[in-house]
Amino acid sequence: MSNEWPLWEVFIRGQHGMSHRHVGSLHAPDAEMAIKNARDVYTRRNEGVSIWVVEAANIAASSPSEKGPLYEPSNSKVYRHPTFFNIPDDVGAM
């Protein structure tokens, strides 16, 4: 009961050129077994070309209550988007 295997988060690169994406989690005694288990649990149908595993305890996450302070400042900075600027059609593609 006390000897539960730690939890690992699994990230998979779906195809060459793409970034690794979080696909789920699993329990394993160590990193090597976590990768082997991830192969069996998350790539049974050619879903990946590369696997990352990270022990869940080592992941730091932002808290939902910080949503305001973290993300609202960017709401007012519309000039960060290219569509903020009107470029005449005569200029051509930009």
Added chain:
Amino acid sequence: MYAQMVKTAGTGVKKPSEMTAQERDFQAKIDRNEKIEPKDWMPDDYRATLIRQIGQHAHSEIVGQLPEGNWITRAPTLERKAILLAKVQDEAGHGLYLYSACETLGVSRDELLDMLHQGKMKYSSIFNYPTLNWADIGAVGWLVDGAAIMNQVQLQKTSYGPYARAMVRICKEESFHQRQGYSIMMKMATGSKAQQAMAQDALNRLWFPSLMMFGPPDKDSVHSAQSMAWRIKINTNDELRQRFVDQTMPQMEYLGLTCPDPSVKWNEDKGGYDYTDPDWDEFFAVLRGNGPCNTERMAARVDAWDNGAWVRDGLMAHANKKAARVAAE
């Protein structure tokens, strides 16, 4: 599939005026179809109900391996054996996705397994029926996985993010399960007289237990309203059961098999089939532990857990030893 009779925690649906501000925000979020994520605030009853529902769902996937695993060594051809092996492995995967989703609610994997082994959590009634011969493997894939898909497709839209995402993965894989079952049924239904009789017999035995998978009739589902308000249940039991019968009858006709329910009949007015409900006394008896295989299934799970303890402990000890060596260097 496979969550039946999940008792919804709490005292029923609250009116907005009875809710706290936090509860009102939470409900508004669900009503806007936004997902609830693990670190978001949620009512204790929502959490408790989800743990029961996802846990039961996970247990069903794992226990569901047993009736099919029973036939891996006796599959009629090497190809059928490889296919069945892949399907049973998928079920293990489905159980693992769901256990992981459930653990995000703050319950540990060991606690969930412990509750299953102590009989404090349930799994779907369907897996307490035996698979007596190869035709049953066809009928299980076709009917049981068919019923599971019916239930799981709607759950992809459930309000709890990790559960919804697990459902998306599961639904992608589940269609293979149903097709491989139907393919077995097609083979047998067009085979020798003896094979046809086996296919019919499997259908006869599994039809009503498959209908039971959707849970008791709506009039007896006292807890549905709150679960539906929380969007952890999207359709009612009877809606899904009706949809299943409507989808399955033409497939049965194609096979040339006869429905064991003589009253099944197309009803033009409602645009669906009329059918007879299963024997609900039998359903409740199976849930209480008195189905044909309840004891056998639980014994197999508990044995696997107890007899696997030395492997789990050994691998953990090895990992700890290696980590200690690295730390000492």
